[in-house]
Amino acid sequence: MKYVAGLFLALLLPLSPVAQAQAVPAHPPGAAIASAHALATQAGIDIIKQGGNAFDAAVAVSATLSVVEPISSGLGGGGLWLLHDARSGRDVFVDGRETSPASATPGKFLDKHGNLDPERSQNGPWSAGIPGLPAMLVHVAERYGRLPLRQSLAPAIGIARDGFPVYSRLAQAYQVKRSVMDRYPGTRAVFSPNGKPIQAADLFRQPDLAATLQRLANQGFEGFYRGPVARKLVAGVNAQGGQWTLDELAGYRVKERAPIRFRYHEWNITTAPPVSSGGIALAQMLQILEPYDLNAMPEAERVHLVVESMRRAYRDRTFYLGDPDFVQVPQKLLTSADYAAGLRASINPDKATPSALLSGQPTPLEGEETTHFSIIDADGNRVAATQTVNLLFGSGLVPPGTGVLLNDEMDDFALKPGTPNAFGVMGYAANAPKPGKRMLSSMTPTFMESPDKVAVLGTPGGSRIITMVLLGILGYDAGLDAQQVAALPRYHHQWLPDVIEAEPGAISAEATKALQAMGHALDLPPAQAEGGRGSSHVWGNLETVEWDRRSNRLLGGSDPRSEEAQAQTLVLH
Known part of the structure; x- marks a missing residue:
């Protein structure tokens, strides 16, 4: 069997005669x-075959991605997971987002002229928040899993210890950020062993990361946030000029929050609440679009209405959203059908609304280098999990002896009001850093449920995460299957800059002209702008599973x- 980087696996288990006789099965036929x-x-599949449930599998998948995708996520980062417990019928949002160290005041990120210093906010020790993913793995395993943590982490430990073949994207990405990563001895020891940078097809071993995972497996929370690993993390950050403390690591806590729920047509949508901005934005956009028969519309008219819903949701994201433990988020108002009706009434069906007429400024968004996975098991448990270290390889800093590549999520705060971050976007007081505060995120793990289908979806993609999930929901609603x-x-449109971005093939040449006539500005790949569809300008990595x-x-x-x-399907009987 040839393994490829993107993979869907189904494990089909035999149905009982009772289940076969039911018109609508109570449970999926497998995992x-x-x-x-x-x-x-x-x-993940191996853990389910060992008797684990979707939550045990999620721990295994997450930890393994932390080993094989350091570009995108890892123990030094954080995540937002949406869980459905089939036995109780309960949905819960698990917030393992990173938190701000007490030392990371806004002034620490300014240069001598008072300007935001991107070098400090995006690279090295000051860019890193206190990691949340290890605590999330422990929390989910202990509260929702069937298997001991050491069993669910065993696959990741083995891969970190024994190695895996370096794929070309990993080797190429390292070359992109090598000038930063080579500054730090701990990082060089991992990614340039014996002074030679990792190359495609090399066997990539990470013994320090394997040891850190093993301590987590054996000791749980204590194994990462206290003791030898914690001391090495703090020493490694502080040796490079940062100011972490052992108390900050020991004080990290996972948060459980109530998800956002709303209806769109026949679908019940369950999605991410703040500190994610995604769920509120989805509720606004889909409720604005609810009365329209989008599938029956001409393409230009449909894209126009979807874009106008995006524009309004992203504008509200700027002013109102932040860590709900620190700021008052008017969630009930922003997600109400009446509020959406008011936004809908402001849309001209024939003309673009200039973003300048919707007063305000844009806001910080999640990094491109994120990852997502989706799981359903035979009991009907579900997991939609998105996790990240923010930018490519996060901060680039591995504290020596840990194997843990730290995030650079501090750049997702509004470090200087009205000043662009790494993505050219800005924020204000609701998303300013404070000790222990979580930075605003766009990660949007989501469930969809109708009388006929259950779907789990999510994606990386920077500021485009929310709109990709929106288009995925509209795709399911139009009758498309998971692939x-x-x-x-x-x-995609994010309010400011006032422009529609599009992949090749997303908008036809005819619809492009019609949208331009309405007053929309479009940023299209060169080949598409000339009427072709051959550009490689694509984004995201949406992963979804569906129970029909x-x-x-x-x-x-x-x-x-x-x-x-490339997608691959395997069925195991």
Whole structure:
């Protein structure tokens, strides 16, 4: 069997005669996992075959992605997970977002002229927040899993210890950030062993990371946030000029929050609350679009209305959203159908609304280098999990002896009001750093449920995460299956800059002209702008699984965009 980076696996278990006789089965016929790397998907399936549930599998998938995708996520980062416990019927949002160290006041990120210093906010010790992912793995395993943590972490430990073949995207990405990463002896020891940078097809071993994972497996929270690992993390950060403390690590806590719920057509949507901005934005956009028959509209008219809903949701994101433990978020108002009706009434069906007429400024958004996985098990438990270290390889800093590549999530705070961050976007007081505060995120893990289907979806993609999930929901609503949803062409508008971005094939040449006539500015790939569809300007890595209750089938979709992320389906009887 040839493994590729993007993989969907289905494990089909035999149905009982009672289940076969039911018109609408009570449970899926097996388990399904879609993730961004074959080794991670296989780790999850192996754990389910050992008697684990979706939550044990999620721990295995997450930890394995932390080993094989350091570009995107890892123990030095954080995540936002949406869980559905089939036995109780309960949905819960688990917030493992990083937190701000007490030392990271806004003034620490300014240069001598009072300007934001991107070098400090995006690279090295000051850019890193206190990691949340290890605590999340422990929390989910202990509260929701069936298996001991050491069993669920075993696949990741083995891969870190024994190694895996370096894929070309990993080697190429290291070259992009090598000038930063080579500054730090701990990072060089991992990514340039014996003075030679990792190359495609090399066997990539990470013994220090394996040892850190083993301590986590043996000791749980204490194994990472206290004791030898914690001391090495603090010493490594502080040796490079940062100011972490052992008390900050020991004081980290996972938060459980109530998800956002709303209806769109026949679907019940369950999605991410703050500190994610995604759920509120989805509720606004979909409730604005609710009365329209988008599938029956001409393309230009449909794109116009979807873009206008995006524009309004992203504008509200700027002013109102932040860590709900620190700021008052008017969630009930922003997600109400009446508020959406008011926004809808401001849309001219024939003309673009200039973003300058919607007063305000843009806001910080999640980094491109994120990852997502989706899981359904045979009991009906579900996991939609998005995790990240923010920018490419995060801060670039590995504290010596830990193998842990730290995030650079501090750049997601509004470090200087009205000043662009790494993505050219800005924020204000609701998202300013304070000790222990979580930075605003765009990660949007989501469930969809109708009488006929259950779907789990999410994606990386920077400021485009929310709009990609929106288009995925609209795709399912239009009758597409999981793989078709994962492959949908994408377009995006985030209020400011006032422009529609689009992938090749997302908007036809005819619709492009019509949208321009309405007053929309479009930023299209060169080939598409000339009427072609051959550009490689694509984004995201949407991973989704679907249970079709009518046929009692499990379907999966892995994003085909990456050269090494071609969808593959395996059925194990």
